[in-house]
Amino acid sequence: MRREQSSKKEAAAWRVLQDQFAGMADYRSQTVKQDNSELVLAYLEPLVDSKYIPERLIKPYYENLAKYAQYLQAIGKPLQAGDVQQAAQAILDGQVICALDGQLFACELRKKEGASVGEAKVEKTVQGPKDTLSESLKTNLNLVRMRYPSTDLRTEELTIGTLSRTKVQLLYDSTLCHPSVLDKLRRQLGSLKAETVQSAGSFERLLGKRRFQLFPLTLITERPDRVILNLTQGKAVLLLDNSPTALVAPAVFYDYMSSMDDIYTLPVISKFLITLRYIGLFVTLFLPAFYIGIASFNPELFRVQLAFSIAGSRVAVPYPSFVEVIFMLVVMEMLIEASIRLPTAIGPTATTVGGLILGQAATQAGLVSDIMVIIVSAVAISNFIIPLNEMSAAMRVIKYGLILLATLYGLLGVMVGFIGLLYYMCNLRSYGQPYLKLHIKDKPLPASRQELLD
Amino acid sequence: MNLPSFLKIGALRYLFYLIALNMMVNVIIYVPRILIEDRADGALMSILLAVPLGLLLMAVFIRSLAAFPRKTLGEIMDHAYARWITIPVLLVLIGLWMMAGLITLMGFADITRRFIDPELSDWVVLSLFLLLVSFGEAMRSSSLLYAIEIIIVLNSPIIFFIMFKGVTNAYLSWDAIREAWTHVWHGPNLLSLAAATYTLSGYVNMVIFHRSFPQPLLLKWKWMIVLVGLGNLLITYLIPIGTYGFDGVGELRYPWISTSDTLRMEYAPVERVIFIFLLLYISLSFISATIHWHVAYEMLKHLLKPSWQRGRWSAVVILGGFSLAIWIAEILLEEMELFDLSRDWLVVRFFGEMFLVALVAVAAWRKGRSAT
Numbered sequence: 001m002r003r004e005q006s007s008k009k010e011a012a013a014w015r016v017l018q019d020q021f022a023g024m025a026d027y028r029s030q031t032v033k034q035d036n037s038e039l040v041l042a043y044l045e046p047l048v049d050s051k052y053i054p055e056r057l058i059k060p061y062y063e064n065l066a067k068y069a070q071y072l073q074a075i076g077k078p079l080q081a082g083d084v085q086q087a088a089q090a091i092l093d094g095q096v097i098c099a100l101d102g103q104l105f106a107c108e109l110r111k112k113e114g115a116s117v118g119e120a121k122v123e124k125t126v127q128g129p130k131d132t133l134s135e136s137l138k139t140n141l142n143l144v145r146m147r148y149p150s151t152d153l154r155t156e157e158l159t160i161g162t163l164s165r166t167k168v169q170l171l172y173d174s175t176l177c178h179p180s181v182l183d184k185l186r187r188q189l190g191s192l193k194a195e196t197v198q199s200a201g202s203f204e205r206l207l208g209k210r211r212f213q214l215f216p217l218t219l220i221t222e223r224p225d226r227v228i229l230n231l232t233q234g235k236a237v238l239l240l241d242n243s244p245t246a247l248v249a250p251a252v253f254y255d256y257m258s259s260m261d262d263i264y265t266l267p268v269i270s271k272f273l274i275t276l277r278y279i280g281l282f283v284t285l286f287l288p289a290f291y292i293g294i295a296s297f298n299p300e301l302f303r304v305q306l307a308f309s310i311a312g313s314r315v316a317v318p319y320p321s322f323v324e325v326i327f328m329l330v331v332m333e334m335l336i337e338a339s340i341r342l343p344t345a346i347g348p349t350a351t352t353v354g355g356l357i358l359g360q361a362a363t364q365a366g367l368v369s370d371i372m373v374i375i376v377s378a379v380a381i382s383n384f385i386i387p388l389n390e391m392s393a394a395m396r397v398i399k400y401g402l403i404l405l406a407t408l409y410g411l412l413g414v415m416v417g418f419i420g421l422l423y424y425m426c427n428l429r430s431y432g433q434p435y436l437k438l439h440i441k442d443k444p445l446p447a448s449r450q451e452l453l454d
Numbered sequence: 455m456n457l458p459s460f461l462k463i464g465a466l467r468y469l470f471y472l473i474a475l476n477m478m479v480n481v482i483i484y485v486p487r488i489l490i491e492d493r494a495d496g497a498l499m500s501i502l503l504a505v506p507l508g509l510l511l512m513a514v515f516i517r518s519l520a521a522f523p524r525k526t527l528g529e530i531m532d533h534a535y536a537r538w539i540t541i542p543v544l545l546v547l548i549g550l551w552m553m554a555g556l557i558t559l560m561g562f563a564d565i566t567r568r569f570i571d572p573e574l575s576d577w578v579v580l581s582l583f584l585l586l587v588s589f590g591e592a593m594r595s596s597s598l599l600y601a602i603e604i605i606i607v608l609n610s611p612i613i614f615f616i617m618f619k620g621v622t623n624a625y626l627s628w629d630a631i632r633e634a635w636t637h638v639w640h641g642p643n644l645l646s647l648a649a650a651t652y653t654l655s656g657y658v659n660m661v662i663f664h665r666s667f668p669q670p671l672l673l674k675w676k677w678m679i680v681l682v683g684l685g686n687l688l689i690t691y692l693i694p695i696g697t698y699g700f701d702g703v704g705e706l707r708y709p710w711i712s713t714s715d716t717l718r719m720e721y722a723p724v725e726r727v728i729f730i731f732l733l734l735y736i737s738l739s740f741i742s743a744t745i746h747w748h749v750a751y752e753m754l755k756h757l758l759k760p761s762w763q764r765g766r767w768s769a770v771v772i773l774g775g776f777s778l779a780i781w782i783a784e785i786l787l788e789e790m791e792l793f794d795l796s797r798d799w800l801v802v803r804f805f806g807e808m809f810l811v812a813l814v815a816v817a818a819w820r821k822g823r824s825a826t
Binding site: 297302415420423438452 | 464594668722733
């Protein structure tokens with residue numbers, strides 16, 4: 001009688017548990033039966049070493065049913081029957097819940113993924129965690145789940161690519177993420193037509209679909225902590241199998257200008273660093289264009305001494321400033337491209353050849369002015385201050401548009417280019433979120449609570 | 455950032471940006487020159503009258519708009535008036551807004567040739583302007599508001615700096631300002647009043663931008679609008695007089711640009727303030743022209759058949775029409791005629807503004823009456 005009651009209670013509790021985990025594609029619940037006894041196992045697959053489940057949990061069940069409860073007590077921890085919260089928490093912590101005829105046990109079968117997880121290479125931080133996403137989807141899910149043990153974290157599994165059949169997991173916090181974002185993402189994923197999808201980057205291109213798109217509208221990251229941060233901001237995350245990067249949507253301009261260090265250092269310091277980044281952004285975008293505008297159109301803008309010293313350093317240069325700028329910038333871009341491909345052993349050669357020989361010799365030969373060398377190096381350095389590679393790549397390209405405007409119209413052209421860029425960015429929407437606007441609040445608001453209607 | 459509740463401003467700040475934009479951009483649209491021409495004929499009294507009048511119109515307009523949440527003027531008119539009233543009234547208003555953008559752009563093209571680069575031809579400059587403004591005016595209203603916010607936040611420190619430099623200029627003659635002040639009791643005149651109210655009339659752009667605001671707006675901080683509006687007008691008017699003298703200032707085409715050219719920054723790499731001033735005004739006049747044409751464009755689109763409103767061709771035709779108008783004006787008008795046009799436009803605009811406010815107020819009153 002008592003046993004029947006407790007099994008009823010257990011059944012109710014079980015239903016609650018199933019509901020809580022309903023939206024998670026990586027939740028497993030497995031029932032094994034024998035005579036009139038029943039064993040239910042519940043766990044989150046990425047967190048648990050599932051290959052041990054048959055050997056350690058199922059095999060003993062068939063070998064000795066009478067002593068199985070004692071066995072479970074020995075390897076795990078008994079739980080209060082009907083305490084759903086405790087059970088849910090245990091599952092999220094990576095334990096297996098074994099329900100044996102009304103009794104609940106939590107058994108530790110946690111998978112340790114430490115070995116295959118590398119250190120962040122692209123998005124480095126000084127003090128933050130060093131883990132990066134790995135190439136395996138299960139490991140990545142494990143990394144995310146370990147850092148975000150919440151029942152609100154939902155996962156959906158999808159397959160894309162007619163040939164590659166790449167597995168994709170869509171992750172989001174069901175209480176924070178706006179349904180319209182998810183709907184749009186699902187629709188886009190459903191309508192994807194591609195043979196192979198091998199990286200988050202190509203995935204982003206497929207999602208974008210637009211032929212002319214200057215800025216990335218989804219964020220690619222390799223850092224699990226950034227994934228978690230974005231989940232808490234109500235964004236959706238896509239994890240791809242065989243790709244060490246995750247895709248975050250929606251993403252606005254500020255997301256690309258933030259480094260994870262911003263939340264690991266003191267507020268004053270992080271404000272300073274963010275300001276520095278924006279100055280760097282302006283330098284890398286506008287400095288070459290301003291140089292052309294000032295040197296060739298309005299030298300009277302600067303005070304006389306400075307104007308003379310610029311003109312003096314350009315005395316030996318036999319062509320207009322824009323030729324000089326484009327020549328040096330193209331050489332610099334080649335240097336950057338080359339040093340990405342070079343093996344680390346010959347890497348320093350490129351810097352020596354580029355920095356010393358090209359820079360020094362080009363000025364001595366009278367091909368470019370001294371000031372131009374300074375400008376090019378300032379542009380190159382400040383371009384890498386932008387924390388995320390996609391945005392710094394976008395800015396690298398846009399710079400040439402501004403140079404073109406400066407060549408044709410001088411300073412006026414630069415200003416027009418600036419305003420045009422501002423217009424373009426303000427008019428972009430990433431999954432309903434305005435791409436560029438000033439936020440009075442610290443956190444960007446979800447699409448439904450924006451201050452202005454579209 | 456957790457702001458104290460009395461500082462919470464929310465979406466209302468976008469209205470303030472629209473108002474502030476007109477205050478800043480008046481330099482391009484010849485307001486200082488008109489005021490200075492009337493310096494012995496009641497400019498000062500007009501300024502003093504314009505501020506309360508502008509505020510009154512603004513308060514009535516915003517209050518009346520609140521009766522029609524998220525509605526544009528076209529939708530309000532459809533609701534409140536017969537179609538034979540709506541269409542001609544809207545067409546006149548579209549013309550007014552169209553002219554506002556046109557005068558700003560042509561004025562700035564003139565300034566470009568005069569102060570930035572005399573070698574650029576007007577056609578080349580105007581085509582660049584038109585490209586940018588046409589792109590901007592076809593954007594979403596909310597996007598434009600985001601853009602204004604960024605431009606104003608970036609520019610206002612520089613504006614305050616220039617004003618500060620102007621007021622603390624060692625060569626500023628306070629005697630000349632005192633001389634101007636002696637004319638204060640001269641009665642106001644229409645042209646100056648119209649020019650001065652322009653600086654407070656940024657709110658009229660709400661005829662279109664109102665649709666972006668999720669909640670009806672409540673005009674707060676009226677005293678601040680009075681203070682800033684009056685301070686802005688007085689500085690606009692008095693600093694050039696103090697810099698060039700009560701008589702000498704009459705010779706200037708663009709009093710404020712010439713005034714900024716008297717200012718030096720001794721220790722900065724850019725010594726002459728005029729360049730900062732000009733670069734600043736490029737962005738301000740562009741966004742102002744974009745906004746005015748956006749309003750004209752959207753109102754015109756409202757008059758089209760619904761099936762045409764979404765079409766790409768109607769957008770191209772409207773944008774092309776605006777551009778064509780500026781080409782024709784460029785062929786027909788000399789610089790002096792542009793100034794005369796701007797003068798006439800300011801007066802017509804003044805009456806138009808009062809008419810528009812009355813229109814919306816009556817619509818709101820009718821709606822309130824039919825509700826009860």
